[in-house]
Amino acid sequence: MAKTNAAFMSGVPELLVLRLLAREEMYGYQLVRAIRTVSNETFNLAEGVVYPVLHSLESRGLLKAKEKVCDGRNRIYYTVTAKGRARLAELVSEWDRVRNGISNVLGVQHGQA
Amino acid sequence: MYWEYSMDKHELHQYRSRLLDGGISYATVKRHLRELLDHYRDLERQALEQGVDPGQAGIAAWQQLGNLDQMAKAMLAQPGLRSMLHRHPALFTLVLPLFAYLLICIGLGGVLLFYAISTGALGAEGLPDRVPLWLVSSFDTLILLQKYVFTPAIALGLAFIGIRHHLPAKFWMTGLVLVCLLGSGTVVQASWPDPGRQQMGSVGVSYMYTVHPLANPSLPSGSLQRLLLNLLLCGSFAWYWRSREQTLAWTGV
Numbered sequence: 001m002a003k004t005n006a007a008f009m010s011g012v013p014e015l016l017v018l019r020l021l022a023r024e025e026m027y028g029y030q031l032v033r034a035i036r037t038v039s040n041e042t043f044n045l046a047e048g049v050v051y052p053v054l055h056s057l058e059s060r061g062l063l064k065a066k067e068k069v070c071d072g073r074n075r076i077y078y079t080v081t082a083k084g085r086a087r088l089a090e091l092v093s094e095w096d097r098v099r100n101g102i103s104n105v106l107g108v109q110h111g112q113a
Numbered sequence: 114m115y116w117e118y119s120m121d122k123h124e125l126h127q128y129r130s131r132l133l134d135g136g137i138s139y140a141t142v143k144r145h146l147r148e149l150l151d152h153y154r155d156l157e158r159q160a161l162e163q164g165v166d167p168g169q170a171g172i173a174a175w176q177q178l179g180n181l182d183q184m185a186k187a188m189l190a191q192p193g194l195r196s197m198l199h200r201h202p203a204l205f206t207l208v209l210p211l212f213a214y215l216l217i218c219i220g221l222g223g224v225l226l227f228y229a230i231s232t233g234a235l236g237a238e239g240l241p242d243r244v245p246l247w248l249v250s251s252f253d254t255l256i257l258l259q260k261y262v263f264t265p266a267i268a269l270g271l272a273f274i275g276i277r278h279h280l281p282a283k284f285w286m287t288g289l290v291l292v293c294l295l296g297s298g299t300v301v302q303a304s305w306p307d308p309g310r311q312q313m314g315s316v317g318v319s320y321m322y323t324v325h326p327l328a329n330p331s332l333p334s335g336s337l338q339r340l341l342l343n344l345l346l347c348g349s350f351a352w353y354w355r356s357r358e359q360t361l362a363w364t365g366v
Binding site: 027028029047048049051052055056059060065073074075076 | 141144145147148149151152177178179180187188190191193194
């Protein structure tokens with residue numbers, strides 16, 4: 001049996017950020033709004049969570065930041081690197097495994113009830 | 114400027130200092146504060162669109178930006194954000210500056226001599242008919258630069274980087290003193306070949322300290338007066354930059 005990643009649940013912000021930035025490059029405010037909208041308000045990551053995650057992922061080489069002019073303002077856009085896409089694939093695979101495992105457990109409990 | 118009217122600039126400055134003190138690189142902190150300011154403006158615009166009173170929109174945006182104390186903790190908890198300067202302060206403030214000084218002074222002189230010998234301007238054997246003027250001028254310039262420019266330039270550069278990156282003072286101050294000690298006491302002398310007297314030339318580098326007569330205004334290398342002057346000059350600038358950094362007047366971000 002594969003060892004469960006005990007720190008996985010705390011990696012949800014990383015998964016969300018990588019997934020959304022893999023679709024399109026975004027700046028911080030845009031990303032916070034996208035997480036809220038796409039998850040149907042399930043996740044509402046505070047600004048205080050998003051920026052440390054963004055900088056951490058960038059320092060690990062999973063994201064790349066670049067400055068672009070948008071509506072006359074200089075904004076810092078983040079985009080996923082090839083290493084980031086590989087990490088995203090790992091996280092998605094781990095998430096699927098955990099989800100299936102939990103579904104199986106919940107299914108057994110419902111059966112017994 | 115990295116703050117806006119309704120922001121608590123004292124809190125923002127404390128946040129900036131905390132990140133720099135924690136070892137996050139100056140460039141990362143500068144960029145992060147710019148994107149926080151950008152985010153704040155977006156939140157303010159969002160509040161105005163939702164019908165919030167203009168006077169309150171900025172305050173609401175500042176509150177929504179979050180607790181800067183918690184954000185600082187989250188940023189400092191990322192080990193990958195720590196700069197190389199903070200991970201190896203002794204290497205960057207003590208070893209590299211001294212190495213750079215030696216490389217510049219001795220290295221440049223060596224390159225000049227090597228070039229002169231390889232082009233035949235200075236013979237490997239025997240005396241040349243005439244020492245090229247460009248070689249003499251280049252060496253004189255190098256000696257002047259070594260005497261008056263290299264030492265304060267490297268020492269001031271070190272202090273500036275150390276202060277800007279909030280390195281512990283013991284590192285950059287020690288580095289500054291060591292560079293001044295090394296630079297002020299290094300004496301470079303060159304005597305050129307004299308074909309008339311059949312004398313070979315020589316280039317010498319020595320390290321010494323003496324007290325030169327007060328009447329000597331040039332404060333030559335190797336004199337305690339030059340050391341005191343370098344320490345005073347570099348120390349004054351360092352003290353000025355440090356006090357600016359510690360007040361809100363520093364708007365270099």
